[in-house]
Structure formats: C-alpha cells, structure tokens
Amino acid sequence: MAWFDSAAEQRLSFGMRMSRPVVLKAVIFDMDGVIIDSHPAHRDAWRMFLRTVGKAVSDAELDFILDGRKREEILRHFLGELSEVEVRQYGERKDEIFKQQSLQTRLIPGVIDLLAELQNAGIAMAIATSASESRARHTLDQLQLAERFDVVVTGDDVARSKPDPSIYGLTCRRLNVAPGSSVAIEDAVSGIQAARAAGLTCIGVAVHQSRDQLRKAGAAHVVENLLDLSLAKLQGLLPRRHGRLTSRTMVMSER
Secondary structure: OEOOOHHHHHHHHHHOEEEEEOOOOEEEEOOEOOOEEOHHHHHHHHHHHHHHOOOOOOHHHHHHHHOOOOHHHHHHHHHOOOOHHHHHHHHHHHHHHHHHHHHHOEEOOOHHHHHHHHHHOOOEEEEEOOOOHHHHHHHHHHOOOHHHOOEEEOHHHOOOOOOOOHHHHHHHHHHOOOHHHEEEEEOOHHHHHHHHHOOOEEEEEOOOOOHHHHHHHOOOEEEOOOOOOOHHHHHHHOOEEEEEOOOOOOOOOEO
16 A cells, blocks of 8 residues: 655645646747748849839848738838838839739748647637738638638738737737747748737747847747747647645545
C-alpha cells in the first residue's frame, strides 16, 4: 500500500502551482506575403502607377511599400500632400494596375492545407490586412478563399496602419475572441509589432524580411512558408496560464 505523507498532501492541497495551456481560439492572417506572395506584383504596380504621375523610383525606394502600410500613407510618402479626393482617385488607379499584374501572384506554400486543418478543427480565422477593402476582396475572391475566413478587416477599417495595434484589436473584437488565445501570422516587422502590441502570439513568415528581423520584432517562431505549420504547432506556441490550487487535492492510495 502506497501513501503520501501528510506534509506532501498539504503541499499538494494548498501550495502547488498549476500550469494550464491557453486554448487556441483563432488564427489571424496578414494577406500579402502570408496568404499570397504578391510583393513582386505590388512593386511592379506601384512603379507603373508612379510613372503615370511623372515619378520615377528605385527598387530601394519601393521597399517602403512592403512594411504593412496603408495605401494613403504610401501615396503621400511618394507624392507629398494630397487631398482626400486625390488619395481615392490615385488609389483606385493603382489598384486597377495591380489587378492587371495579379497573374504574377501565387499562394504561399502550405496555406491551403493549413486553412483546411484549422477549419475542420473549428478554429476561427480572419484576415487583417493593410490593403484596401476592394483589393482584399478582389484578391480573396480571385483565389476562391473568401469563404474560408470568418472576418476580413482591411486598412479601410482603421485610422492608423501597422505597427499600430488597432487592426488586431478590431479583428479580435469582430471574432469575439481574446487576443491571448489567438495567433497572428505576419511577414513584416510592423505587422508583428502590431500583433504583439495587441496581445497576440505572432509567427513570422520570412519571405521578404530576414528571420533575425522578424524575431527581433517579437515573432515567437519564424518559418519560410506555411508548410511546417499545423494546429498542434500553433497551439504549442501559446503561453501557459499559471495559478494555485485552492481546493483540497484528493490523495489516492494503491491497494
């Protein structure tokens, strides 16, 4: 017969710290660079658009467009002060050029299998992108992915672009999930910073920025694509919740 001594029982009953995993409720994806590798098409579309307004830019200058910025911020960066009417008109013109270039885009490897696994497990899924609503909807419809996502939040829905956390806060509210039980997947430093500031665990996809840059921004894990991600991997990245036992633990004996 095996027994615990009374002191051990007291420790188990009143002093033991318990650790429980946080249950994954939602996964929130950036779109460009995470769902689709669209950055080459964006570079071409922005270069072509800027030429139409007499502005020539180098590849290095075009790096500005890759860090999760809203369209109006990019326009004002390259063209200076613009009226709201000009922002809308120029933005629509650029989006039309991008649609003509969108045959260059391809899905990030592994995305379809990951979406299917999460959907089958009942995990809520959303898009949180700095893209305009019209471009985001067009892209998701074109790829036949729109129905996969419970919520799509775009740059048109928030006043400030990433790294401001508001886009992730809004996405979590629309999903009705706590940020702490959600994982974000991002490819840019500003996106990772936004997700972390909102309280989410974040995975970095090193498509156009280095692993080191993404880790320094706060990524809990960095991948080259989505092939190595699974529900189990995402769940394992969430922090554990700690607490103390407050009720008396039953001590069982073996006979």
